[in-house]
């Protein structure tokens with residue numbers, strides 16, 4: 276017999292051998308047999324099966340009340356696995372990628388266009404910050420659903436990178452197909468081996484997040500961010516190898532910092548959980564949430580707002596701090612929570628002035644910043660402490676610490692509101708239709 280699904284993940288409990296269909300395939304599945312034909316020609320074709328290397332253990336909650344929480348806690352391991360999957364650690368130079376066709380495409384690229392949807396789009400936005408500031412290569416970021424219908428200019432030397440954890444998102448696939456027609460090279464970043472995106476792009480980089488069951492993307496987001504930093508670091512090494520080495524060293528240290536920050540055991544209280552729970556209880560009944568940040572913290576604010584919307588069903592918007600005065604600040608009053616992402620980085624001062632603007636209008640402020648930042652603490656009604664990241668190079672990696680803070684905040688608010696955290700209403704894990 277055969278079972279059919281729009282994504283490999285639901286089949287994992289039954290088998291790890293799956294057959295991925297090609298575009299335009301017709302499947303005839305009977306009790307005893309399964310065969311494949313090309314819909315247009317009616318020709319019978321052979322489709323090989325792929326063995327998924329995901330362990331079934333990942334498919335239970337391992338003592339956590341929800342998959343989402345378990346997946347948030349898996350982020351340090353996912354970070355390490357994704358680095359190890361793509362980097363050749365035996366080589367002395369930093370960010371040395373395991374050779375494969377995608378690396379050659381990166382080498383030749385004069386311009387990168389990153390396309391994705393939802394959380395993967397937020398990973399792409401962060402990718403732009405890293406890639407442009409470190410590698411100096413021009414990068415544009417587009418929503419797949421917009422890119423596919425807007426006749427973009429694709430000059431010589433452009434490489435289009437589709438980012439999709441599932442590798443099955445209809446809009447992202449459509450972009451890759453369109454680019455292929457135009458002979459523009461395409462690269463996939465995906466978490467699913469053998470997924471449609473991985474087969475249709477010219478080259479693929481896999482994230483190693485393992486199966487993600489919660490509909491809200493958490494660890495897959497982090498794994499995509501890892502790939503973004505690896506790309507940026509790889510290209511950075513061409514122009515500035517000593518600095519690339521410093522960044523690489525920080526990257527290798529980061530999972531330890533992240534793991535200490537999260538605390539390793541499920542449910543064990545630590546400063547992060549304590550801060551998040553306190554803030555969630557204080558803010559849960561307010562009218563809505565604004566999340567603001569600058570630099571890396573801007574896409575993180577968008578991601579935090581998306582998480583709040585999708586699992587807690589609360590009104591939440593992410594803004595670049597500098598945009599507040601151009602309209603959204605009119606929304607601020609004492610019934611609005613403003614989450615200010617103000618880690619110790621080169622944007623902190625400016626973000627603090629935005630904090631003061633919203634505070635003056637009565638907002639209830641939740642600051643997320645360095646544990647030693649007493650000025651920030653004194654300006655906020657509530658706060659979530661981030662661990663200290665000592666060197667200036669380390670500021671590039673702050674999104675990895677902001678991620679669990681915003682994810683846990685949305686998680687705790689969703690739990691307080693009694694929503695179905697792992698299966699939020701109206702959403703699906705793979706969005707295979709337009």
Ligand code: M6R
Nearest residue numbers: 393394395439440441444491492
């Ligand atoms: O599988 P993809 O990464 O292509 O999915 C894209 C979006 O549908 C996805 O990120 C969605 O926004 C998540 N539910 C966010 O948590």
